[in-house]
Amino acid sequence: MTMSLEHRYAFAYGAIFLAMGTFLPYFPVWLESRGLSPYEIGLLFAISGVVRMGTMPVIAYLADRAGAPVRVLRVLTAVTLVANLVYLATGSFWPILAVLMVMTVFGPPIMPMTDALAMRDSESGKLVYGRARAWGSVAFIVANLGVGAALGSLGPDLVIWVIVFGGVLNFAAYFLLSDQREGDAEISGVGRVDLASAVRLVRSPVFLVFAFAAASVQATHAVYYAFGTLHWQSLGLSDSVIGALWAWAVVVEVVLLWKAAPIVARFGPAMLIGLAGAGGIVRWTIMAFDPPFWSLPVLQCLHAMTFALAHLGIMQFLVRGVPPQLASTAQSVYSALASGIVMAGATYASGRFYEDFGGLTYLAMTALAVLACGAxxxxxxxxxxxRIDG
Structure with missing residues (x-):
């Protein structure tokens, strides 16, 4: 039985998010088990974010120059798979940083490159992007719940082994896809990137303001991503409960994305991003004061605003405001900004503040959400x- 193209992308997204759904909530737990302090954990994430800012667009551009993005994805997933295995041989800050730098160069381009390919095929009618992407969120939830339930009995190294397993599946997934050279550049810009035009685009004040606004909303998750699990553990929550809280946030996010069409039709990109920032103001302000357990599932529902609305807003802006031939370039540059310098700064500050202020560090994320609303x-x-003139 032959897999449809949509199912092949679903498999790739599932593999990516199986690893991501383990890495985001539980990698800090593994780092702590290796003796790293909150400051060192924050520093690792911050350095990674800064490096990612410069390397992700370069890797994507080189892949486009090569004209064979799927082959490049196979190389990227192979390198990241080996690097994840090497984590198991490390035991202190500097060796872990060295492996993380390899991961930072070769890992982050995988997601935007896959998105660019999937959007290209979706635009040509070969698949429904939302259905394929949804399986990534399902895998994220499975990872949250499964690893959270097993972490206490199997130990922190389980985190790395699950990430490695996701890497094996991800490596295999790109052998189910192939490079299609005919007409690709005419569909969405994949496979033909004009570097000079990209530079003009990212110097546009309109592009920069929208990218900064959305990136700032995403960066308000810095404390949650780096220290949310550790903080909940310090409050006495079990690993399985914490995994369920992470998973519940993604469930609500998926529901919103699934029903997004009328929301996007009613609100413009700026309003969507502004609403996401407003949700962040409410979410992180309350989280700063260690609210009672019954309120946590309610607060996790706001993830649909702080993540999904911001994502919808910037994607709509990129579709409506960026010339089609620069769509994939703009997506890579925005991804580098969102997961790079803005997130890196927020994460570094979080590490510094968390050692002294604990959960009150969420108030810094409130301030960033206010800034995002202004942008x-x-x-x-x-x-x-x-359209912006690229």
């Missing part, structure tokens, strides 16, 4: 709704 409002004022 979204500015974007609404300066963008005329048309």
């Amino acid at each position: 979204a409002f500015l974007g609404h004022r300066i963008w005329n709704g048309g």
Whole structure:
């Protein structure tokens, strides 16, 4: 029985998010088991974010120059698979940093490159992007719940082994896909990137304001991603409960994304990002004061705003405001900004503050959410709704 193209992408997304759903909540737990302090954990994530900012667009550009993104993805997944195995031989800050740098160069381009390929095939009618992408969120939930339930009995090294397993599946997934050279560049820009035009695009004030606004909303998750699990553990929550809380946030996110069409039709990109920032103000302010357990599932519902609305907002802006031939370039640059310098700065600050203030560090994320709302409002004022001249 032959797998449809949609199922092949679903398999790739599932593998990516199986690893991601383990890495985000539980990699800090593994780092702590190796004796790293909160400051060192925050520093690792911050350094990784800064390096990612420079390397992710370069790797994506080189892949486009090569004209064979799937073959490049096979190389990237092979290198990251080996690097994840090497984690098991490390035991202190500097060796872990060395492995993380390899991961930072070769790992982050995998997701935006896969998105660019999937969006290209979706635009040509070969698959429904939302259905394929949804399986990634399902895998994320499975990882949250499964690893959370087993972590206490199997130990922190389980985190690395699950990430490695996801890497094996991810490596295999790209052998189910193939490079299609005919007409690819005409569909979405994949396979033909004009570097000079990309530079002009990212220097556009409109692009920069929208990218900064959305990236800032995403960066408000820095404390949650780096220290959320550790903080909940310090409050006495079990690993399985913590995994369930992470999973519940993603369930609500998936529901919103699945029902997103009327929301996107009603609100413009700036409003979506502004609403996401408003959700962040509420979510992180309350989280700073260690609310009672019964309120945590309610607060986790706000992940649908702080993550999903911001994602929908910037994706709509990229579709409506960026010339089609620069769509994949803009996506890679935005991804580098969102997961790079803005997130890196927020994560570094989180590590510094968390050692001294614990959960009150969430208030710094509240301040960043306020800044994101301001940027979204500015974007609404300066963008005329048309294409940016790349």
